[in-house]
Amino acid sequence: MNETFKPDEPAVEILEREQCFRGFYRLDRLHLRHRQFAGGMGPTISRELFVRHDAVCVLPYDPQRDCVVLIEQFRVGAMAKTDNPWLLELVAGLIDKDEEPEEVAHREAQEEADLELTSLWPITRYFPSPGGSDEQVHLYLARCDSQGAGGIHGLAEEGEDIRVHVWALEDALQAVKDGRINNAASIIALQWLALNRAEVRGLWV
Incomplete structure (x- = not known):
């Protein structure tokens, strides 16, 4: 974990989570920011996530x-x-x-x-x-x-x-x-x- 962050600072901020599809499996779209190695939070990014059972x-x-x-x-x-x-x-x-x-x-x-x-x-x-x-x-x-x-x-x-x-x-x-x-x-x-x-x-x- 990046040592420039304080312990109480979040590693990831989920700004929005959309459910795009739900069937036997599920597909969500997440809008989030996460810590960067150089320090500070990165820009907002969008990622699709395939949600399924382990x-x-x-x-x-x-x-x-x-x-x-x-x-x-x-x-x-x-x-x-x-x-x-x-x-x-x-x-x-x-x-x-x-x-x-x-x-x-x-x-x-x-x-x-x-x-x-x-x-x-x-x-x-x-x-x-x-x-x-x-x-x-x-x-x-x-x-x-x-x-x-x-x-x-x-x-x-x-x-x-x-x-x-x-x-x-x-x-x-x-x-x-x-x-x-x-x-x-x-x-x-x-x-x-x-x-x-x-x-x-x-x-x-």
């Missing part, structure tokens, strides 16, 4: 077999920028009111992959796109038994059509290197597991 992303890992469980589903955001908008991803879901992230992890693993998680290992929390969205992601590694995992899952009432894959961890890491796995949560979780595999297996095997 998310939980989970990488199911079978430490006995050294395998991960990934899901594949259509993603509209990738449609115009890749030849294949069916992405390989983590189990994931949004946090509803009065729900803890750990509850979401277990619920989504059942709905999206028909998996029972036996342990959760918090990896990190991060903002995937803080320049325009307030979403925060809670990222976990989860212990599971991958034997028999697979098939098509998801909730029909939510339009989900999800295919489950079991991959050797080395194959998943190669897919990150090749660019076949190209979404942030999956890349972060798989690279974290690669760095911490020995410790995880030492505790979970």
